[in-house]
Amino acid sequence: MKLNKKSASEASQKIIDWGESEGLITCFERAEKMKPCPIGETGACCKVCHMGPCRLVGRNAEKEVTGVCGATVSTVAARNLLRMVAAGTAAHSDHARSMAITLLAVGEGKTSDFEIKDPAKLKRMAEILDIPHEGKEIKELAREVALKLLDDFSRREGVVNYAKRAPQKTQERWKKWGILPRSIDREVVEAMHRTNMGVDHDPDHLLLHALKTSLADGWAGSMMSTDITDVLFGTPKPVRAEASFGIFKEDEVNLVVHGHEPTLAEAILDVVSEPEMVEYAKSRGAKGINLGGMCCTANEVLMRHGIPTSGGFTNQELGVMTGLIDAISVDVQCIMPAIVELSKKFHTKVITTSEKAMTKGATHVPFDEHHAREAARKIVRIAIDNYPNRTKKGKFVQSDKWPVIAGFSHEYIEYMQGGRWRASFRPLNDAIMAGRIRGVVGLVGCDNPRVPSTGLFRYLAMEFIKQDVLILTTGCGANAYGTAGYLTPETALEQAGPGLREVCEAIGIPPILHLGACVDNSRILTIASAMAAEGGLSDEIGGMPAVGIAPEWMSEKAIAIACYFAASGVPVIFGGGGSPVGASREVTEIMTKTWYERFMGSLHFEPDPENILNLALEYIDKARAYLKLKKYEPGRFGTERVLMDMAARRELEKAAKPHLGIG
Numbered sequence: 001m002k003l004n005k006k007s008a009s010e011a012s013q014k015i016i017d018w019g020e021s022e023g024l025i026t027c028f029e030r031a032e033k034m035k036p037c038p039i040g041e042t043g044a045c046c047k048v049c050h051m052g053p054c055r056l057v058g059r060n061a062e063k064e065v066t067g068v069c070g071a072t073v074s075t076v077a078a079r080n081l082l083r084m085v086a087a088g089t090a091a092h093s094d095h096a097r098s099m100a101i102t103l104l105a106v107g108e109g110k111t112s113d114f115e116i117k118d119p120a121k122l123k124r125m126a127e128i129l130d131i132p133h134e135g136k137e138i139k140e141l142a143r144e145v146a147l148k149l150l151d152d153f154s155r156r157e158g159v160v161n162y163a164k165r166a167p168q169k170t171q172e173r174w175k176k177w178g179i180l181p182r183s184i185d186r187e188v189v190e191a192m193h194r195t196n197m198g199v200d201h202d203p204d205h206l207l208l209h210a211l212k213t214s215l216a217d218g219w220a221g222s223m224m225s226t227d228i229t230d231v232l233f234g235t236p237k238p239v240r241a242e243a244s245f246g247i248f249k250e251d252e253v254n255l256v257v258h259g260h261e262p263t264l265a266e267a268i269l270d271v272v273s274e275p276e277m278v279e280y281a282k283s284r285g286a287k288g289i290n291l292g293g294m295c296c297t298a299n300e301v302l303m304r305h306g307i308p309t310s311g312g313f314t315n316q317e318l319g320v321m322t323g324l325i326d327a328i329s330v331d332v333q334c335i336m337p338a339i340v341e342l343s344k345k346f347h348t349k350v351i352t353t354s355e356k357a358m359t360k361g362a363t364h365v366p367f368d369e370h371h372a373r374e375a376a377r378k379i380v381r382i383a384i385d386n387y388p389n390r391t392k393k394g395k396f397v398q399s400d401k402w403p404v405i406a407g408f409s410h411e412y413i414e415y416m417q418g419g420r421w422r423a424s425f426r427p428l429n430d431a432i433m434a435g436r437i438r439g440v441v442g443l444v445g446c447d448n449p450r451v452p453s454t455g456l457f458r459y460l461a462m463e464f465i466k467q468d469v470l471i472l473t474t475g476c477g478a479n480a481y482g483t484a485g486y487l488t489p490e491t492a493l494e495q496a497g498p499g500l501r502e503v504c505e506a507i508g509i510p511p512i513l514h515l516g517a518c519v520d521n522s523r524i525l526t527i528a529s530a531m532a533a534e535g536g537l538s539d540e541i542g543g544m545p546a547v548g549i550a551p552e553w554m555s556e557k558a559i560a561i562a563c564y565f566a567a568s569g570v571p572v573i574f575g576g577g578g579s580p581v582g583a584s585r586e587v588t589e590i591m592t593k594t595w596y597e598r599f600m601g602s603l604h605f606e607p608d609p610e611n612i613l614n615l616a617l618e619y620i621d622k623a624r625a626y627l628k629l630k631k632y633e634p635g636r637f638g639t640e641r642v643l644m645d646m647a648a649r650r651e652l653e654k655a656a657k658p659h660l661g662i663g
């Protein structure tokens, strides 16, 4: 694999080059100048007390060097990893808390800005939560569901509500190793307590708590967030949209929603089409208001409403540098503080909206679920008022945009395999059993300026689909594929191996399925549980021919996700830079070998993309052998790959539309 540029995206690279010629600094240049600290990078730096920070380095450090208190390299590395998991879990779950509070406000009639869009899903949630719903008024049901889920934050003893959604055997493993989470706040607080100076020093014991905390993220915080978001804003089904910088319009007000929580973005979406707002935009010289997304807020509104995305994490500064964004409204997480300073060199206004997330120099418009539209109107007006201030300074890449099919909720994936009355995962299980599909890989997580941004996503996806591996994607990985033009059924016809192509054509799906934002990794857990229940493969999540990969990860949230997949029985491989536990062979071994023996999941850090590919395929083939499935034989199914001309593509598109529920 050869990648010499800073970004694998041509449009991004063009803006980076232009920015450099203008002396504009972005994360790409900062990443070049600021090399990672080699001690911290490998987990060998301890700064939990002020006798240090202690740097546990030197020859044979693992055996011979300790901190002032006597903490070994393994203790320090395990403690650092647990803290990352706690932070990641806190972030996803605090987002979930906001969603649950919004659902409660709707249920109690305390906001008129949101409503229940998917009552059937609310009833399914009530059934899982053992809340009777027959004859109950929908708002009352929303109130009861919200209150029951809010218990998952504060319960002192017991188990989080959704743990029972996992296959029985998976739950038994959690019970056996004492990692069934009680509640989100309790596990996060305990993680911080255990890693405080002088408390828990046993690496294995610390890492078990990392798994327990992460399960509170995956099977409580993230899963409830996905469910509530579907209930409030609609369960996604495939929509057609566009991706990359070409989504911005020169003659319209461009307003970007960036961050993670979808509530404000949904309110903005309602407001931008209000006639008085459109008139106001026209009065300022614009033809209309163009809403676009960035990062995971983008994924939320893309998959429910077809709002176009300008890309993932590393595109945020580049978006400002197009000179076309009149305002960026940010909520929480993955917002680079640098965009505020950079925006001053253009006309863009950066608007912070959460009481938890402020940046000096930004305009702050406070948002809460009780006054959502009021805040949304203020934000849209700021963007409109700023439209006449455009200076034409920037790098326009108007031609660069790609069609995208997004919005594969687990419900829709089930539905598309059999329709409303026979919805099931049987066809997918059968295709895996027969070897048409070799296995499933979740290619998820952040894009990163330390590698050629989005390049590892592109490389791995193409290699996997050629070898009949179905890809599920979320978060900035999904944005990476959208801005590369990979999220269309045509990709299957041109690139996928014959077996996968046959399945994609039969069902009418792309070989890379966009499942949503980072919190929607929980949808993958739900799919894996449904596949286990369907039969014919493994009767637990562990042992499935499935692997999780975050090739360009950077966030602590990604580590929490990795751990909940590993604990659930999925081998996980992280790419990019070095291992955050690389200083300790003992910790590395626990995460790769001991976890696999106990849970059938693991967490590897592997910087080489080809090694990631080979390791993932090795895991998939090992699982196939374990399940006594037919050995995968390349080219056994389907016919040779045919490159399509435009007419054939159009025919295909027409044929695919009814299956995709679009058109």
Ligand code: MSK
Pocket (backbone or CB within 6 Å): 260, 295, 296, 312, 313, 333, 334, 444, 445, 446, 447, 474, 475, 476, 477, 517, 518, 554, 555, 557, 558
């Ligand atoms: S936004 S956590 S950079 S996926 Fe969900 Fe993207 Fe990673 Fe943030």
